[in-house]
Amino acid sequence: MVTIQHSTIHKKVACGVEQAKSVSRSVIVSTSTKVDYAIDPVAFYRQGENRIGERFFWAAPNGDFVMVGVGSAHTLVSNSDNCFKQFEKDWQELLNYSTADQIEEPGVGPVLFGAFSFDPKKEKTNLWRNFPIAKMVLPQHVLTITKDECWLTVNMMVDQNTNAEHLADAILKEQQNLLQNLTKPTYNPSHRELTIEELDKDEWIASVDKVAGQIRSSEIEKVVLAREIRVKSDRPFITEEILDRLLTEQPISYIFALEGGEDCFMGASPERLVKKQGKEAFSTCLAGSIGRGSTPEEDYKLGNELLNDAKNLHEHEVVVRAITSAFEQGCERISVPEKPILYKIRDIQHLYTPVVGEVKKNVSLLTLVEKLHPTPALGGHPKEEALQKIRTIERLDRGLYAGPIGWLDSKGNGEFAVAIRSALVQGKEASLFAGCGIVGDSDPASEYKETQMKFRPMLSALGGFSHEFK
Numbered sequence: 001m002v003t004i005q006h007s008t009i010h011k012k013v014a015c016g017v018e019q020a021k022s023v024s025r026s027v028i029v030s031t032s033t034k035v036d037y038a039i040d041p042v043a044f045y046r047q048g049e050n051r052i053g054e055r056f057f058w059a060a061p062n063g064d065f066v067m068v069g070v071g072s073a074h075t076l077v078s079n080s081d082n083c084f085k086q087f088e089k090d091w092q093e094l095l096n097y098s099t100a101d102q103i104e105e106p107g108v109g110p111v112l113f114g115a116f117s118f119d120p121k122k123e124k125t126n127l128w129r130n131f132p133i134a135k136m137v138l139p140q141h142v143l144t145i146t147k148d149e150c151w152l153t154v155n156m157m158v159d160q161n162t163n164a165e166h167l168a169d170a171i172l173k174e175q176q177n178l179l180q181n182l183t184k185p186t187y188n189p190s191h192r193e194l195t196i197e198e199l200d201k202d203e204w205i206a207s208v209d210k211v212a213g214q215i216r217s218s219e220i221e222k223v224v225l226a227r228e229i230r231v232k233s234d235r236p237f238i239t240e241e242i243l244d245r246l247l248t249e250q251p252i253s254y255i256f257a258l259e260g261g262e263d264c265f266m267g268a269s270p271e272r273l274v275k276k277q278g279k280e281a282f283s284t285c286l287a288g289s290i291g292r293g294s295t296p297e298e299d300y301k302l303g304n305e306l307l308n309d310a311k312n313l314h315e316h317e318v319v320v321r322a323i324t325s326a327f328e329q330g331c332e333r334i335s336v337p338e339k340p341i342l343y344k345i346r347d348i349q350h351l352y353t354p355v356v357g358e359v360k361k362n363v364s365l366l367t368l369v370e371k372l373h374p375t376p377a378l379g380g381h382p383k384e385e386a387l388q389k390i391r392t393i394e395r396l397d398r399g400l401y402a403g404p405i406g407w408l409d410s411k412g413n414g415e416f417a418v419a420i421r422s423a424l425v426q427g428k429e430a431s432l433f434a435g436c437g438i439v440g441d442s443d444p445a446s447e448y449k450e451t452q453m454k455f456r457p458m459l460s461a462l463g464g465f466s467h468e469f470k
């Protein structure tokens with residue numbers, strides 16, 4: 001099932017080699033083909049298994065936009081807190097030396113996919129050894145599925161010594177392999193026996209009490225405190241199987257996976273950080289939570305309770321203020337509804353306010369990400385004071401949890417979600433993370449229960465089941 005002609009690729013690479021010679025540096029050669037048959041994205045990801053450590057998966061809510069990457073033509077890595085600006089500069093420079101087909105469709109052509117740590121200033125532990133503070137990958141092979149189109153892109157880094165014939169052969173062979181066995185995989189539905197260790201549970205509950213007290217007697221309005229559970233299985237986890245479950249069980253969330261070495265960071269986040277399409281930018285305020293009812297009546301009652309609960313409305317309002325203020329710096333004609341509505345996912349319902357704006361000239365997606373992150377849904381308010389509190393009080397290393405994860409293309413489009421409801425999968429073990437917005441009248445026992453609820457999507461996708469987390 002070859003979709004790109006060998007002669008076409010060969011010609012493009014040969015041109016790239018000439019360009020590399022003339023500018024004395026390596027250049028990107030990118031070419032995209034529209035395919036007129038369906039490709040199952042999880043099957044495509046699975047087919048890339050000989051590129052373990054170099055794959056990613058992304059599906060926007062309702063499968064409206066899916067992107068899968070295999071292999072790396074180039075990787076941007078940063079271990080500093082200047083990562084957004086550094087990547088912006090690196091990406092522009094790479095694009096200045098690229099030859100790509102002119103395709104308007106967002107997410108087709110040269111793209112970067114990657115993730116940023118929640119807090120580059122927090123000391124890094126061994127848990128996240130396979131991930132830098134931030135990384136974004138220009139994938140070798142990309143599958144992009146939009147509402148009505150399906151595209152395959154190959155990206156190559158070419159220098160003056162590249163053998164065009166060899167590179168064209170290798171890339172086409174790999175693409176052919178990726179396009180084998182494209183039927184939707186079926187996985188064994190049997191559940192696993194998981195052992196769950198709740199790390200520093202009592203300390204976490206005590207810290208909620210302490211921070212709520214400090215909030216009552218200081219200028220700090222809100223701090224998000226997170227915790228970690230470590231899950232062990234009798235056999236290695238299979239990331240394709242987890243992706244498949246997440247897609248089925250969490251259809252209105254962002255489903256993501258990013259590999260680093262043998263590890264995989266993955267999740268199902270309901271929270272958009274920011275999307276940029278053309279001149280428009282979209283963000284989401286998501287904060288304030290309650291469970292789902294077991295009957296429609298109970299569910300409605302709980303939703304109503306949430307919509308009228310002063311503590312949750314306050315938690316939410318802090319986020320709306322911060323996102324609106326970040327938008328005011330980068331956008332014009334901002335629109336924010338006056339009141340939140342409910343966003344109901346399988347295990348939980350949230351208060352939700354969408355924010356839309358028209359991006360000012362020369363403001364890029366990464367600039368918006370930098371201005372927004374971390375919103376008070378993940379950090380707190382005021383931002384710096386809340387971050388300082390999290391650094392000193394939280395015992396876990398959040399790593400990529402609660403950081404921005406997503407993609408951008410060569411035309412300035414792209415989207416980032418906030419990497420919550422996530423897990424770092426490491427062979428037979430996984431660390432899961434969940435946090436809660438703490439305000440002055442937060443109750444430690446209820447916040448603890450809320451984290452149990454927030455662990456459920458990933459626990460279930462890992463194939464596990466536990467009464468405590470029900």
Ligand SMILES: C=C(O[C@H]1C=CC=C(C(=O)O)[C@@H]1O)C(=O)O
Pocket residue numbers: 224226271286287288289350376377378402420421433434435436437454
């Ligand atoms: C920090 C998390 O959730 C945030 C997003 C939505 C609702 C939240 C809340 O109600 O506390 C949190 O701010 C998490 O799931 O780990």
